[in-house]
Amino acid sequence: MxxxxxxxxxxxxxxxxxxxxFDYNDENNQIYYYPKVHSRxxxxxxxxxxxxxxxxxxxxxxxxxxxxxxxxxxxxxxxxRTWISKFTENRDDYKPLIEAVSYxxxxxxxNRFKGGVEVKLEELSKFIIHFYVxxxxxxxxxxxxxxxxxxxILGLIHYSGEVKIMTLNGSMDDQFKNKIxxxxxxxxxxxxxxxxxxxx
Numbered sequence: 001m002x003x004x005x006x007x008x009x010x011x012x013x014x015x016x017x018x019x020x021x022f023d024y025n026d027e028n029n030q031i032y033y034y035p036k037v038h039s040r041x042x043x044x045x046x047x048x049x050x051x052x053x054x055x056x057x058x059x060x061x062x063x064x065x066x067x068x069x070x071x072x073x074x075x076x077x078x079x080x081r082t083w084i085s086k087f088t089e090n091r092d093d094y095k096p097l098i099e100a101v102s103y104x105x106x107x108x109x110x111n112r113f114k115g116g117v118e119v120k121l122e123e124l125s126k127f128i129i130h131f132y133v134x135x136x137x138x139x140x141x142x143x144x145x146x147x148x149x150x151x152x153i154l155g156l157i158h159y160s161g162e163v164k165i166m167t168l169n170g171s172m173d174d175q176f177k178n179k180i181x182x183x184x185x186x187x188x189x190x191x192x193x194x195x196x197x198x199x200x
Contacts, residue, residue, distance in 0.1 A: 058128035
């Protein structure tokens with residue numbers, strides 16, 4: 001079962017997570033911390049069906065991380081907010097969102113929890129399905145990153161279904177580029193990203 005981690009513990013133990021804070025004396029001023037990144041990639045799946053995207057994402061990410069020998073991930077928001085907003089908790093107009101909220105509430109992750117969640121590989125596929133639904137349906141649930149315990153690979157799932165992967169050292173970068181070719185992910189060719197294949 002995914003395990004909750006107090007926010008203060010995450011901040012101390014997993015220092016490679018991106019962070020954001022707001023200067024309440026200046027409403028236009030946000031303060032950012034970002035780790036040193038070796039390479040950043042934007043990847044996506046070729047599907048026109050939004051109905052199956054969550055399942056495809058969960059399957060392909062799980063396959064990728066299994067091939068990278070990642071045993072567990074920590075999911076953590078970059079600023080101090082609850083996982084489930086009161087607005088999202090009360091929505092009853094979209095069945096996958098209702099199911100996602102129920103899933104997280106069963107894990108005791110509700111409208112008060114602000115910490116991180118540790119997810120083992122065997123639980124990752126189910127977790128990502130519900131995680132992606134929250135990302136897609138709640139605009140404020142947009143900067144929750146995930147990172148392996150060794151802090152060598154960092155990711156973010158965009159509401160569009162694209163995934164940002166950041167390798168934090170050369171060894172993981174080599175492994176990632178070697179293993180990604182065995183998945184259905186493709187390079188999105190964003191200008192602000194590295195290429196999966198340097199020849200393209």
